[in-house]
Amino acid sequence: MEIWPGLAHPLGAHADAEGTNFALFSEGAQVVTLCLFNSDGTRTTLELTETDWYVWHGYVPGVVSGQHYGYRVDGPWGPANGLRFNAAKLLLDPYARGIAGGIDWGQEVFGYQLGEPQRRNDEDSAAHTLCSVVVDDSFDWSYPDGSTDRSPGTPYHETVIYEAHVKGLTALHPDVPEHQRGRYAGVAHPSVAAHLKRVGVSAVELMPVHQFVQDERLLGQGLRNYWGYNTLGFFAPHNEYATSADPCEQVREFKSMVKELHRNGLEVILDVVYNHTAEGNHLGPTLSFRGIDNDAYYRLMEGDKEHYLDYTGTGNSLNVRSPHSLQLIMDSLRYWVTEMHVDGFRFDLAATLAREFYDVDKLSSFFEMVQQDPVISRVKLIAEPWDLGPGGYQVGNFPPQWSEWNGKFRAQPRGLHQLRHGP
Numbered sequence: 222m223e224i225w226p227g228l229a230h231p232l233g234a235h236a237d238a239e240g241t242n243f244a245l246f247s248e249g250a251q252v253v254t255l256c257l258f259n260s261d262g263t264r265t266t267l268e269l270t271e272t273d274w275y276v277w278h279g280y281v282p283g284v285v286s287g288q289h290y291g292y293r294v295d296g297p298w299g300p301a302n303g304l305r306f307n308a309a310k311l312l313l314d315p316y317a318r319g320i321a322g323g324i325d326w327g328q329e330v331f332g333y334q335l336g337e338p339q340r341r342n343d344e345d346s347a348a349h350t351l352c353s354v355v356v357d358d359s360f361d362w363s364y365p366d367g368s369t370d371r372s373p374g375t376p377y378h379e380t381v382i383y384e385a386h387v388k389g390l391t392a393l394h395p396d397v398p399e400h401q402r403g404r405y406a407g408v409a410h411p412s413v414a415a416h417l418k419r420v421g422v423s424a425v426e427l428m429p430v431h432q433f434v435q436d437e438r439l440l441g442q443g444l445r446n447y448w449g450y451n452t453l454g455f456f457a458p459h460n461e462y463a464t465s466a467d468p469c470e471q472v473r474e475f476k477s478m479v480k481e482l483h484r485n486g487l488e489v490i491l492d493v494v495y496n497h498t499a500e501g502n503h504l505g506p507t508l509s510f511r512g513i514d515n516d517a518y519y520r521l522m523e524g525d526k527e528h529y530l531d532y533t534g535t536g537n538s539l540n541v542r543s544p545h546s547l548q549l550i551m552d553s554l555r556y557w558v559t560e561m562h563v564d565g566f567r568f569d570l571a572a573t574l575a576r577e578f579y580d581v582d583k584l585s586s587f588f589e590m591v592q593q594d595p596v597i598s599r600v601k602l603i604a605e606p607w608d609l610g611p612g613g614y615q616v617g618n619f620p621p622q623w624s625e626w627n628g629k630f631r632a633q634p635r636g637l638h639q640l641r642h643g644p
Contacts, residue, residue: 222257222265227280229273232552233316233456234290234355240282241355245292245314246275246545247514249304252295253277256311257288258352266293275545286357287469289321290314291347294513298341300333303516303526305507307332311347313453313509315518315549318556319354319468320457324508326437332507338527350508351434351453354468358560360476364484372564373486375423377601377624382490383422386448387430387462404464405474409481417487424488424601426567430475431491432457434499434508450569451535453499453509455553479562488564490601491557495539495550496573496608502536503528517543520576532573532610541574541587550574551590554597565601567626572608572615588620598622 227242235242243255257265269277292314296306310332313320324330329349334340362370391397391407401407408425417425432454435446449459463471479489498518500511510518520530520538529537540546557563568574575585591597606615606625619625 222267223282224255224267224269225280225282226271227278229271229276229278231316232276232548233314233318234288234353236284236286236288236355236357240280241284241288242278242280243269243290244276244278245269245294245513246517247277247294247296248275248517248545249514250277250294250296250306252308254293254295254308255279255281256291256293256347257281257284258290258347264347284355286355287467288355289352290355291350291353292513300339300503300527303521305332305511305515307341307343307507307512309343309345310507310512311345311350311352312507312512313351314353315454315509315513316456316552317353317454318358318456319356319472320432320454320460321352321354321466321468322350324351324434324437324506325349326440326506330506330508332512338504346507351432356469356472358472360473362476362480362562370480370483370562372562372600373423373483373488374564375486375488380423380488380601381421382424382426383417383420384426384428384492386428387459388447400464403462405458405462405471405478406464409478411481414482414485414487418485422487424490424564425482426490426492426603428492429494429569430459430462431455431493432459436499437506450494451499452494455493455495455549456556476561483562488601489562490565490567490603491563492567492569493554494569495553496568496570497533497535497537497539500537502531505536514545516540517545518549532576532608532613533570534609538573538576541576541585547586547590550587551594551597555594558596558600563600565603567603567605569605570608571604571606571619572613573610575615576608576610592620592622 253269255267269279291311293308295308297304329344329346334342388403392403396412397407397410429449431452433449433452458475520540522528532538574587604625
């Protein structure tokens with residue numbers, strides 16, 4: 222199989238009629254290898270030798286939608302200096318729009334030798350981790366009457382938001398077919414839309430639907446990550462919420478859900494978690510960002526780059542001081558609006574996104590980018606206006622185009638409910 226130079230943009234994997242262009246950012250990499258996994262069990266490896274602006278890229282003729290792939294990124298290993306490159310680990314494309322599989326928690330997915338965090342582990346993780354999938358974006362957004370999908374555009378003062386969990390909303394719903402319960406298709410079922418409209422809802426705010434992982438600690442206790450606040454893929458709909466195992470069909474199912482809710486006049490708002498990723502602290506696994514460019518994607522401790530600044534309580538914080546991390550967030554937001562047709566976002570621990578140096582800064586680069594972006598600035602933006610860092614409680618301090626969760630107001634009705642009805 223041959224590889225052509227291809228293009229440095231857009232990032233991710235983008236297929237056309239003759240092949241697919243692959244592009245991956247890594248400033249510190251020395252060698253980047255594209256790994257293609259075929260349906261017959263064979264693998265193909267192709268080195269990406271073309272680089273522009275720290276983007277490694279190549280075009281592979283014959284690769285089409287549905288192709289499973291991943292990256293191996295080689296470079297220096299030195300945890301004390303924030304360097305965690307390890308070519309033995311298969312890495313998820315941060316821009317993957319489809320993701321297959323799950324994580325088999327064992328030594329293989331950790332970049333270091335368990336119990337010896339300074340010693341690199343060279344066991345191959347390919348058979349034990351998630352896989353990126355090339356996705357075809359085509360979708361028919363038209364309705365039988367000839368009209369085309371559009372946002373309901375409900376004004377803020379008329380907006381009534383129903384916070385929902387994709388699985389929990391329909392898991393026991395008697396009117397939803399069993400195979401659709403707990404899935405995107407279940408949320409799109411006519412009985413669900415009818416109920417939401419009957420109670421006066423104008424928007425559905427879905428708890429995290431970006432691809433997240435099942436935590437090793439929870440699985441060890443016989444539990445699972447129900448809520449989803451441990452995301453890893455900012456472009457891919459979570460695969461366990463779809464009726465199909467095919468990532469391409471999963472994307473179409475999500476789009477069909479949005480289309481049906483819009484047809485009923487209901488907006489779709491996503492609860493998004495850009496403040497951290499599922500790779501955890503310095504003892505976490507190497508699944509994607511950590512192995513691609515640890516220093517660019519994560520906030521590391523000043524003078525102690527082995528460890529991570531943690532404003533989120535999860536072990537790491539995304540490095541919003543890095544232009545490449547900011548680009549990742551903005552590209553993700555834009556994708557969910559332009560390609561998936563969502564109507565807004567609720568930002569988990571949004572104060573973390575405003576920490577350029579140390580303090581929360583409402584004039585940070587992230588807010589400036591949102592303000593001037595012709596797509597993102599026009600959708601609903603809702604902040605969870607706090608994080609766990611110093612000065613993290615920022616209710617009332619977000620820029621004008623933002624709305625916020627008001628924690629004190631929310632606590633009052635909860636307290637009244639408990640006084641009235643008991644614990």
